[in-house]
Amino acid sequence: MQRGLVVCVVGTRPEAVKLAPIVLALKDHPRLAPLLVSTGQHRELVGEALADFALAPDIDLELMRVAQRPVDLLAAALPRLADLYAARRPAAVVVQGDTISALAAAQAAALTGTPLVHVEAGLRSGDVTAPFPEEHNRRLIAQLADRHFAPTSSARDALLREGIAADTIEVTGNTGIDALRIIEHSLDTAGDKTRSMLPRLDAARPLLVVTAHRRENHGAPLVRIAAALAELAVNDGVEIVLPVHPHPAVEAAFAPLASVPYIHLVPPLSYPAFIGLLRRATAVLTDSGGVQEEAPALGVPALVLRDVTERDEGLATGNARLVGTETATIVAATRALLDDRILLARMSEPALPYGAGHAAPRIVASLDRLFGRVQARAELFEYA
Structure with a gap:
């Protein structure tokens, strides 16, 4: 047939x-x-x-x-x-x-x-x-x-x-969780070989993974996000890894961060490499919809660089918070998370608001x- x-x-x-x-x-x-x-x-x-x-x-x-x-x-x-x-x-x-x-x-x-x-x-x-x-x-x-x-x-x-x-x-x-589980299985069974694709990171410092590229954030919002990242790296000593989306507006906004200590601008990562990185993160700052789904499943707190989200389920479980794109708000929210062990532990509790895969x-x-x-x-x- x-x-x-x-x-x-x-x-x-x-x-x-x-x-x-x-x-x-x-x-x-x-x-x-x-x-x-x-x-x-x-x-x-x-x-x-x-x-x-x-x-x-x-x-x-x-x-x-x-x-x-x-x-x-x-x-x-x-x-x-x-x-x-x-x-x-x-x-x-x-x-x-x-x-x-x-x-x-x-x-x-x-x-x-x-x-x-x-x-x-x-x-x-x-x-x-x-x-x-x-x-x-x-x-x-x-x-x-x-x-x-x-x-x-x-x-x-x-x-x-x-x-x-x-x-x-x-x-x-959500099929994104299916994909996540497929990649996690490959990393666990074949060995996570993705670390060689990443910069050397100080394991004693908190690690923030950042993704920001959405069209509505192009221009001033991305510049404000970049300023927040610079302040966190310089004044708080956190390690920041930022895969830079290959759009001219994104590249231009984040280019000044290339010389900031503890900030690592990297090309777009393969999906396995990104998941390997995310599993190591203390928290993720993101305007991505997919990352908002992956982070709760991995037990990674997500600070969402948007004013609204279509993924309220992560907010309801407590794994994600909306922080917008204002520099001072991003810095304050990140510091509040990193300085409060109880809050960090609560937001790091794995959850499956988007399905089990x-x-x-x-x-x-x-x-x-x-x-x-x-x-x-x-x-x-x-x-x-």
């Missing part, structure tokens, strides 16, 4: 990491087969992330361009993906999260009558400007999707409030139940 084709579209490293467990599960499925498509939004980072799971794109659209605007990527990706769906007639298209690649893949599915599955559906900050354009993208994708895999019950509730039919929503946990098999089992029942819908559409 011919296996039903499930197109999985990735464009950024977080998408690659979070869809990798689903692709791996589909590879072993008797009735469904994955077709892994990369838009090339962040081409090199995606390729490296997939390689960590022994995966590679089946199709690479190679759309990455220097200084490419989101609108340019959307305009380029939409017709290419629509042509691909029309030619391959997949049983379903799977997108993850809220990137421009995910939005393009979702819109192309709608225009070609291809069933659309949204992984990590229902995350909401309540503010369409933060994160931008992610909040805008995921709301639009929700209106196009046929099936919504919500990572948590609060994400499901957000979808219900927007009028999404309850019988199209399934709470599965079983989301991918649940999603694939649901796809198996849906396959065949929805495939014929494409015949209603005429695409040219």
Whole structure:
């Protein structure tokens, strides 16, 4: 029997990491087969992330361009993906999260009558400007999707409030935790060889891992974050490791930190190297959504460099706190955490607000139940 084709579209490293467990599960499925498509939004980072799971794109659209605007990527990706769906007639298209690649893949599915599955559906900050354009993208994708895999019950509730039919929503946990457990297992069984990729660190000093690159923080917010890091390194003697995202705005904001003692600017790390680093951290300062999910599972306190978050579950368990992007607030919050042993211990207690790492098999089992029942819908559409 011919296996039903499930197109999985990735464009950024977080998408690659979070869809990798689903692709791996589909590879072993008797009735469904994955077709892994990369838009090339962040081409090199995606390729490296997939390689960590022994995966590679089946199709690479190679759309990455220097200084490419989101609108340019959307305009380029939409017709290419629509042509691909029309030619391959997949049983379903799977997108993850809220990137421009995910939005393009979702819109192309709608225009070609291809069933659309949204992984990590229902995350909401309540503010369409933060994160931008992610909040805008995921709301639009929700209106196009046929099936919504919500990572948590609060994400499901957000979808219900927007009028999404309850019988199209399934709470599965977050596939990011599946990916984390896969990498942790490889580090533990094959040996953590990632330390050679990192600078020498003084084990007697607290270690802060920092990730900051979101578009809404470009400009003044990143400069304020950089000033906070400099003060903490110079006056508090903490070790800081900051993988610098390869965006000109991010590189420019953090470049002055290169000469500050105890601050280590490093290129983007492989996913295993980053997880190895995070497991050693005293705390993480981040504006990343994925890191907000990984940190509680690893028992690493997270100070979130944003004013709002779509991941309230980490706040509820006490593993994360919102600290914004003001220099004085970041410094005060970090000092309060490092100086209070009781608070540090409480925020370091591992928790699983985003699932225990079983989301991918649940999603694939649901796809198996849906396959065949929805495939014929494409015949209603005429695409040219």
